[in-house]
Structures are given as structure tokens and as C-alpha cells.
Amino acid sequence: MTQSKEDIRNKQLKQLKLAENNWEKEQDELILYQKLFMTTEWKNAQNIGITISQAEEIDTKPIILKALLEKKEVYIPKTLPKRKMVFVHLKSEINIKRNNMGILEPVEPYETIEKRMLELLIIPGVAYSKSGDRIGYGGGFYDRYLFNFSGDVIALADRIRYFEKCAWKIEETDIKIPKILSI
Ligand SMILES: Nc1nc2c(c(=O)[nH]1)N(C=O)[C@@H](CNc1ccc(C(=O)N[C@@H](CCC(=O)O)C(=O)O)cc1)CN2
Numbered sequence: 001m002t003q004s005k006e007d008i009r010n011k012q013l014k015q016l017k018l019a020e021n022n023w024e025k026e027q028d029e030l031i032l033y034q035k036l037f038m039t040t041e042w043k044n045a046q047n048i049g050i051t052i053s054q055a056e057e058i059d060t061k062p063i064i065l066k067a068l069l070e071k072k073e074v075y076i077p078k079t080l081p082k083r084k085m086v087f088v089h090l091k092s093e094i095n096i097k098r099n100n101m102g103i104l105e106p107v108e109p110y111e112t113i114e115k116r117m118l119e120l121l122i123i124p125g126v127a128y129s130k131s132g133d134r135i136g137y138g139g140g141f142y143d144r145y146l147f148n149f150s151g152d153v154i155a156l157a158d159r160i161r162y163f164e165k166c167a168w169k170i171e172e173t174d175i176k177i178p179k180i181l182s183i
């Protein structure tokens, strides 16, 4: 059955909220981190773009820590008007505040990185299919950013987020995710 992205997004958000403190989620995360760190994309990337996760998302803090320990540079997204997004260098001096959506974002002054310099983007999402389809929070920020992005792209899907078959209607602007790590 094909449903709208909006329907699946809402159902997923409900389920993810209920499961956010479950050990099963943490178990899945431990497996996904190990899979990520074994990829050549991870090993080769010096500049990494990644979000600061919300409670129901895959926890990105262990990934950020590992990147920093490996002396990689970490960049986090900042949303701008017109659904634009830039990536900001994560360093100790930067200020991070909750925006009106509840998402943690850097506030100025900050240093951004050019898109072509980002080597690996680890992207967030609430649902993924085996064939590379993705549903996010619904801002369309990543579809726009990925449109002319040439670096590597990886998503992490725990058991709740992963669909064997795409159950929703795909839009023309949806960009396929080339590598989805799953359990
Ligand atoms: N942790 C984390 N940070 C992230 C993202 C994410 O998914 N996770 N993003 C991933 O993209 C960006 C922020 N995403 C956003 C997605 C939607 C809206 C928003 O305003 N949503 C409206 C509905 C939008 C619409 O109808 O077009 C709303 O819910 O009211 C804002 C930011 C950047 N930072």
C-alpha cells in the first residue's frame, strides 16, 4: 500500500518518540556505529557533516566524539531562509541554541564550509527504504542540499526506521541515499 510521506512521517515520529529511551534503540545504535566506522567513506573523510541529534533520532554524539578523536573536522547544519542550509565548523567557541522548531543550531559568529569541501554527510531521517528512499522532518533541507552535492552520503537506519519496501509516494525532488546502513 502506498501512503503519503506525511502519514508515514507522523506515524514514524510517534513510534520513534515512544522508543527513544529503549535499550533496543541503543543496541541498534551500537551496531550502526561500528558499521559506519568500518566504511571506507568514514576512513577517507577528513571533513564530516552531521547533525546534533534530537532524542528520537539516532544519537550522533558518539559519532562526533569519534570524529574528533580521529582529528577529523566536524560541521553541523544551520538552516537559513528559503530552506537553505549551511554547515558550520563545530569548535569549542561556537554557541548552540534551540531554534523555534526545538532543533539545536549554531548562532553567529561561525565559520561555514563550502559544499564541495565536505567529504562525507551523515544524514538524519525518520524512515528509509532498502532502495534508498528517505523521509526527513519535512523541511526539504537535505533534498535541496544533496541536489548538487558530490561527496559521500550515508544514513543510519535502526529497526524502526528501515523499510524493506518503500511504502510511500516518492516525489520528483527526492534524492536517493546511496548508502543506508541498517541492522
Ligand atoms: N537534528 C537535526 N538537525 C537538523 C535536521 C534534522 O533532521 N535533525 N534538519 C533536517 O532537515 C535540518 C532542520 N530541519 C527542519 C525541518 C523542518 C522544519 C520546519 O520548519 N518544519 C515545519 C513544516 C515544514 C513544511 O511544512 O514545509 C513544521 O514542522 O512546522 C525546520 C527545520 C537541520 N538540522
Ligand SMILES: Nc1ncnc2c1ncn2[C@@H]1O[C@H](COP(=O)(O)OP(=O)(O)OP(=O)(O)O)[C@@H](O)[C@H]1O
Residues within 6 Å of the ligand: 005, 124, 134, 135, 136, 137, 138, 139, 140, 141, 142, 143, 144, 147, 171, 173, 174
Ligand atoms: N530541491 C528542491 N526544490 C524545491 N522544492 C523541494 C526540493 N526538495 C524538496 N522540496 C520540497 O520541500 C518539501 C519538503 O520535502 P520533503 O518532504 O522531501 O522533506 P524531507 O526530506 O522529509 O525533509 P528534510 O530534508 O528537511 O529532512 C516538499 O514539498 C518538497 O516538494
